[in-house]
Amino acid sequence: MSVVLVRVDQRLFHGQVAVGWVPGLDADHVLIGDDALAADAFGCEVMTSAAPPELTVEVVTIAEAARRFGVLEGRTILVVRNPAALLELVRVGAQVQDANVGGLHWKEGARRFLDYLFVTPGDIAALAEVAALGVRLTAQDLPGNPKVDLNAALADGRLAFNHLSTRHP
Amino acid sequence: MTPPYPTLLVTHRGYGEGLLAAAEAILGARPEIDHMSNEGMSPEALLGAIETWLDAHASPAIVLTDLVFGSCAQSSRLATRNRPDSIVVAGVSLPMILALLRSRDHGDVRTMLQHLRQRTQESVCVFVGGQPLEEKPS
16 A cells, blocks of 8 residues: 545644544555645654654655655555645646545635635635546545535535635634 | 643633633632634634734743644644743643642742643553552552
8 A cells, every 4th residue: 555545634734634534544654745844844843743653744845745656655644735735746746546625724715615624716726626637536524524525516516616605713 | 720820721622611611610710721722723823823822921831732743732832933931731631730720839830840740640540440550659
């Protein structure tokens, strides 16, 4: 096995990933592809140093994550911060077939699609591009919760920005 | 009750609120500890909120948070990166909060923190069939 999950999560490595997805997928490695974090030594230390001992957490650039995508060993969860980062990951060569969109919290200009998924027009455009490149996209915050087919939501207009709620926390 | 230093609780969902309510039930008064939840907050928003709180309080200030690898602890650590007198303590529990509120006369903050950690670790006890899993060290 290599990459067992590609996930878009604004919080990158955090409780839901460590306690929900890692045991659920029997993962032993979390690879964070994030250019800004990779350039921030203290931020990397904060993100990686407190990981449970049975787990390796690494931070690399998106380009490096794409380069290693096909040659990783073990069971890796690859996390990127947002849909634009996922699009870049795919564009620079990662052969992503499925991606999980698991956590985009509210920010200025975003609208609610799910309680854990607030998207901007830019997020939606990036997801649409990723889908057009053949990636199957699902929204799911935790392994035990329902999956939502984002390709279908993009296709039938449920994920159109103008149809989304402006309600936010 | 007032902790020895300004204290902020940063937790997942309603955990912190629950801890403060439980402490109030035991103490008879709500602890003078501020609280913020990460619910619905981006990492950047949570970081900003913690930084704002730290700016408004004298050093040393203490941030208590829950999962050491969680987003609350990460944002708390990032908020204190350029504040050498600010402290983050992960693994917050009711025993930890009660120990903090009773912490006095430790001289300096580091000694107080060592005492706090020791008290909290000592509060974890396991009983099997009503009996201690192992004898306490003498």
